Amino acid sequence: MFESVELGRKVAKDEYAAQVMPLRGRLLDLQRRLTGADFPVLVLLGGSDASGRSEAANVLKEWFDVRFLETHSFGKFAREEDHRPERWKHWRTLPPKGRVAIYVGSWYTNVLDRRTVGNLGGGKFRDALEHISTFENMLADDGALILKFWLHIPYAVQKRRLQKLAKNKRTAWRVTDESWAALDRFDKRLRAAAEAIQRTDSGQTPWFLVESACERYRNLTIAETIAQRVDERFRHARRSSPPSLGPLNSVLPDRLEDDHSVLHKIEQGDAKADPKYERKLERLQEKLGELTWRAFEQRVSTVLVFEGWDAAGKGGAIRRVSAAVDARLLRVISIAAPTDEEKSHHYLWRFWRHVPVDGRVTVYDRSWYGRVLVERVEGYAMTDEWKRAYREINEFERELVEHGTVLLKFFLHITPDEQLRRFKERETIAYKQHKISEEDYRNRSKWTQYEAAIDEMVARTSTLTAPWGLIGANNKRSARLAVLDRVVGALEDRLK
Amino acid sequence: MFESVELGRKVAKDEYAAQVMPLRGRLLDLQRRLTGADFPVLVLLGGSDASGRSEAANVLKEWFDVRFLETHSFGKFAREEDHRPERWKHWRTLPPKGRVAIYVGSWYTNVLDRRTVGNLGGGKFRDALEHISTFENMLADDGALILKFWLHIPYAVQKRRLQKLAKNKRTAWRVTDESWAALDRFDKRLRAAAEAIQRTDSGQTPWFLVESACERYRNLTIAETIAQRVDERFRHARRSSPPSLGPLNSVLPDRLEDDHSVLHKIEQGDAKADPKYERKLERLQEKLGELTWRAFEQRVSTVLVFEGWDAAGKGGAIRRVSAAVDARLLRVISIAAPTDEEKSHHYLWRFWRHVPVDGRVTVYDRSWYGRVLVERVEGYAMTDEWKRAYREINEFERELVEHGTVLLKFFLHITPDEQLRRFKERETIAYKQHKISEEDYRNRSKWTQYEAAIDEMVARTSTLTAPWGLIGANNKRSARLAVLDRVVGALEDRLK
Helix, strand or coil, rough: HHHHHHEEEECCCHHHHHHHHHHHHHHHHHHHHCCCCCCCCCEEEECHHHHHHHHHHHHHHHHCCCHHHHEECCCCCCCCCCCCHHHHHHHHCCCCCCCCCEEECCCHHHHHHHCCCCCEEEEEEHHHHHHHHHHHHHHHCCCEEEEEEEEECCCCHHHHHHHHHHHCCCCCHHHCHHHHHHHHHHHHHHHHHHHHHHHCCCCCCCEEECCCCCCHHHHHHHHHHHHHHHHHHHHHCCCCCCCCCHHHCCCCCCCCCCHHCCHHHHCCCCCCCCCCHHHHHHHHHHHHHHHHHHHHHCCCCCCEEEEEECCCCHHHHHHHHHCCHHHHHHEECCCCCCCHHHHHHCHHHHHHHHCCCCCCCCEECHHHHHCCCCHCCCCCHHHHHHHHHHHHHHHHHHHHHCCCCCEEEEEEEHHHHHHHHHHHHHHCCHHHHHHHCCHHHHHHHHHHHHHHHHCCCCCCCCCEEEECCEECCCHHHHHHHHHHHHHHHHHHHHCC | CCHHCCCCCCCHHHHHHHHHHHHHHHHHHHHHHCCCCCCCCCEEEEEEEHHHHHHHHHHHHHHHHHEEEEEEECCCCCCCCCCCCHHHHHHHCCCCCCCCEEEECCCHHHHHHHHHHHHCCCCHHHHHHHHHHHHHHHHHHHCEEEEEEEECHHHHHHHHHHHHHHHHCCHHHHHCCHHHHHHHHHHHHHHHHHHHHHHHCCCCEEEEECCCCCCHHHHHHHHHHHHHHHHHHHHCCCCCCCCCCCHHHHHHCCCCCCCHCHHHCCCCCCCCCCCHHHHHHHHHHHHHHHHHHHHHHHCEEEEEEEEECCCCCCHHHHHHHHHHHHHHEEEEEECCCCCCCHCCCCCCCCHHCCCCCCCEEEECCCCCCHHHEEEECCCCCCCCHHHHHHHHHHHHHHHHHCCCEEEEEEEECHHHHHHHHHHHHHHHHHHHHHHHHHHHHHCCCCCHHHHHHHHHHHHHHHCCCCCCEEEEECCHHHHHHHHHHHHHHHHHCCCC
């Protein structure tokens, strides 16, 4: 694979100077246009240690307007420990629309390093690459322009550069035993890189091999490619999917046959009051309190997601869970309209922000499922957006679960009659009046469309590791006990 | 001081139940009103270990709507290391307008702990308390409602509780050798707390001593106080300062006498081109590159602030500095209009966000000084807002410098004629045309008002540890050399 980038390409000094001037002008111009664009740009710089990744990043930093460009580095350079799933720190660095982010060492680095030193078997290596591919394509589907450069230098050149760094007093500190060990693994790493490139190269997340022995040639090639690709993106505005076909009712029949919805199978349990309710509640809350402290000690995180019909009792269920968890361990995130910053990122970015530190608990009151529920039915999201959301959601949840997080998703289901009864009740009770509005009745009129959306959601996102908990909630109290019982059970299974 | 909270106050169960119901209703009602309010609420819970701070926080969490309340904990509980000035993590947790934050352990905890174990001498202790006082008053001036509760239990009760925890299998793990040692230091800590309370108690940041032997009495008292104070705030909308008197020109004379402005004393240097410029630039940039790597190794952060007239050459100076610093160490923050999230916090919050991790460099292209420059002159900030900003800025910078950060502030000064010349030049050069607008000419018409604002800024915020660097910038090149020279010098002085 790398023969094509060991051809000895060079660029002489005067030719370089002649090409750089106009190129810089083009880059600044493109960057200016970018500030109003609706897509972010990600530039990944990969390669062996002495291939000049950081030198290239520094040059780009000069040629672009540094104020609208951020550089990130993963791998040995990073100092902070995150105490969260690995993908969390990648999400944090994602640039908003109109900005450029350069990655010197990226989400590939850790994977390649582990593969090279023998810590990652073939199967797991390919799994990791597949997850990276999914991650990148998720961003690209959302509009991100992703350009990945592999900077290549032949072994002899790498060795020579390391020796030169080691001889120079000023730079000798950068050459450690590890640097020499890495040199020994040169071929191994190259093979791992070749496989990675092959498996993650695609039309919308392309790899570019860059011959990097001559730094002038390297700089020009990278910058020229970026300029071309950004310009191309502007000229052929993203091959966009057809716009939404409008709200759901034009796609699905107005009325499903009664026995089709998975919701109709949910047991609503006894309407009668349970005399043992208080005692059961107390016992479950006590258990949950102990379990969450044990989880804290064992650095196991818990993420609970609550969805459900209006007036189904999400708030009450969340309060009963919250009462059991120590305030210092708990964060309850109420999802409402996104902020400016959130709107300028991929829609999952706002949820990744709140993923808990190891050992803590985050409760999402409404969540990323809004995309495939209200946004789908009301037409707030385009068809391609909610259609690809299922896979994005599954990937997000997989990352959490793979990290060891206990993840539970609850849909609180009430029947239409019960909902109407509760709406009426709210109107009559003064301090609950704020909880009912015209919008609630409007949503109610689309009951069957929501049912269809819920069905598809459950069908597509109920996985082995993150199944949906469909809770019959006509009886508020039994619903709360059911929720607590499941959380307690999941933690008991997970913790030592 | 604590005799008044060792009176044995109690509340019986039935009385408690009778009072809690209406109290909870009031709290929820107030919280609902808070969501539209223009002030945040901070509730600090201090006290000895077994005084029930976290139990109280948990009760509050139940009585409030947990979705609009966050609980934070400083002290031994926190797990993450921040690699930044201590105050940074406090700023991160500050609630936006309309929200409530509860602190179980706050910015007092670390200070009291160190004082108690003998790691903090009397003088430094009082300094720390003064800084806390300044910090809290800064927030209160901006509208925050700050309620500080000291939960007190007598020594005998503390001892009994610890013994009880130790005996119970389920809670024994919480009682460590450190817990018993803390018990021995009970009196010492109480004395430190008494001094802290005395020195930081004020009308707008009041302390409340709460007798906490009886938990029912404790819970009611805290919640009742919060309810009263929030209600009071609503009824007497903050004693607001008179609104801004309008833009600056109604306050200061239109024309300063020529020799009054500090800017007129700045040497503009030679207009002639310096044949040695390139070489000097290269040498300074090379030095800066090495110094920033050394700073990275020594975990010393660098913060550079650039202010100046329009067209003074801030961008060019920033680029020459950026070119010298490795991309992975550098962040350049371009300050423009605040986001929604930033607008709902104290104005300094947005700058605290970007304070660099230890060892890195952050460059602010425009900064917190906007408050006392453009916001003052154009009337975007109210008079009381920019008037108190000087002190807030000094405190902010003091926190950075005390942490060990190298902080440099540059004002790039050009004369009016030179500015006009550059404006005209921009209009004629195609690719610079976007850089000039009507607004630039409008700002120019207020030259003398800006001069007055700059003078006051320099007079009030040029401190021993963070002096202003007034750079004559008519000659762009000499300005760049001057800036680089100062940064290099400051780092050389600071690093080993």
